[in-house]
Amino acid sequence: MHLEERDIYHRFSKRIDGHPVPAPGYLTREEWQWAAGTGLAGLSVSQTYGGGGHGFAATAQAAEAFGRHHPDMGLVFAVLAHLFACAMPIAEHGDPALRERVLPRLCSGEWIGANAITEEGAGSDATALATRAVRDGDEYVLTGAKSFVSNGPIADVFVVYASTRPEFGHLGVSAFVIERGTPGLTVGEPFGKAGLVRCPAGELRLDGCRVPVGARLGADGQGAAIFQSAMRWERTCLFAAYLGQSERLLDRCVEHARERRQFGRPLAANQAVSHRIGRMRVRLDAARLLLERACARLDQGERAVLDVAMAKLAVSENAVATTLDAQHIFGGAGVREDAGIAKDVRDALPCTTFSGTSEMQLEQIAEEMGL
Incomplete structure (x- = not known):
């Protein structure tokens, strides 16, 4: 990770950390305006239209900070889907008049x-x-x-x-x-x-x-190519937010394993627990490295089809596995709504389906390998 990208992660972490836990129900316009005010709604849109002008790697760092420090993946997903599946196709393929009319409103949070x-x-x-x-x-x-x-x-x-x-x-x-x-x-x-x-x-x-x-x-007829272009952003930078969610849960599991005592000793003293957490760490870092490599190659102008597919597959499947591991480590508390882990499980489960299923990523990987 370059110094600039690490700085972006820390800057957005400070902007996001401490945001109040959202109330039940659908997201509000006030929350949307808050997210836009941090710069999240226009991360990768040109500064000409009020965006951040960031490339793939830097945008992914900000998205990871969003998932790490915000307690609700529903809002995280909503803002990043707005950016990558709506704003970026317009930024990359709209005519000048359309970009000038729509993009400033999307970046500022005036429009969703x-x-x-x-x-x-x-x-x-x-x-x-x-x-x-x-x-x-x-x-x-x-x-x-x-x-x-x-x-x-x-x-x-x-x-x-x-x-x-x-x-x-x-x-x-x-x-x-x-x-x-x-x-x-x-x-x-x-x-x-x-x-x-x-x-x-x-x-x-x-x-x-x-x-x-x-x-x-x-x-006329370029829609499929435009959609695939949007998916490059979504399959990398949106899924970076799930790296943040996984790290947040991993930190909670480490703390819980140290503090929770069963049979007169900390949970961490049981290899079944400590080894599970160790595997969580390995899986997370492997997924992060794949995603960072994909972003770096996209920033260099490469197709990176294989890299993007591998990153999306690894990050999404890690997200599901990590939430289930966390639920297991927390035991009975893991299924209680007030612990928040059950919600994280539900928020992670769809990510192996949207933006292309795991099976579609495996097909893409096999095709890129000449199979």
Whole structure:
């Protein structure tokens, strides 16, 4: 880790540490404004538009600090999904007028962003979209439904993926920026989830929704490439927050093992406990090194497809394993809501699914190895 990146981690740790434990329920605008005020909502967006202008490695350090020092992964996920799946596609592929209109609002926290690609019949196969966008002069007309839009119920702007040339498969997908309140756009109420509860998610319906050509990101048919570009950010920098969560839990386990006494001696005196914690440390550091390598190669302009897939796989599976280990070490207290560990388990479980399942990462790894 370079000195600049280490400094970013410490700077954001100071900004985040001590933030009040959030109240039950969905995140609030006040919390969102707080997160934006620390710089988290625009970390990797150009400074021209009010962002931090950071690359992959530095952004990952700030995200790790967010996950380490904030007690709620629901808010952490919501802010980082807003940044990587909405703001960054606009920053990297929007035309100048669109960037100037939208990005300052996303970076400042005035607006909340969401990504709308998943459909009932298009989850892992994200390019098998039923949503259609038909060119009509200087506009596109979008019709369809999105089934799982994180931040959707509270979002002000959406990056929506639709098929413009279905016969071309993934080469016929395009991406559009649609603001809340656009005629034909209906935003659904939040639905219940097992984890990341404070980040509301819901459905999005498009019924003859008209948007100007200028709202399209990139060229017609570049949607799949734009989505994959966003996934490079998400699979590295968003998952860095789960490194922070794992370190937070590891520290708690070490403290608990030292202080908790059973059968007249500390838990740490039992090899079953100390060895489990040792494996947690090894697994965490291995995942962190993979992620740091992926970020470094992306910052050097490399494709880093293999590195990103390995990092996402390692970090997400470590997150799940670490939360389950922590629950085991804390015993009965680990399943009590007031201990917070059960919530961490629920918040970690989805991370082997979103941004590409573990199986998809393994397929990518095998392909990059020539298998």
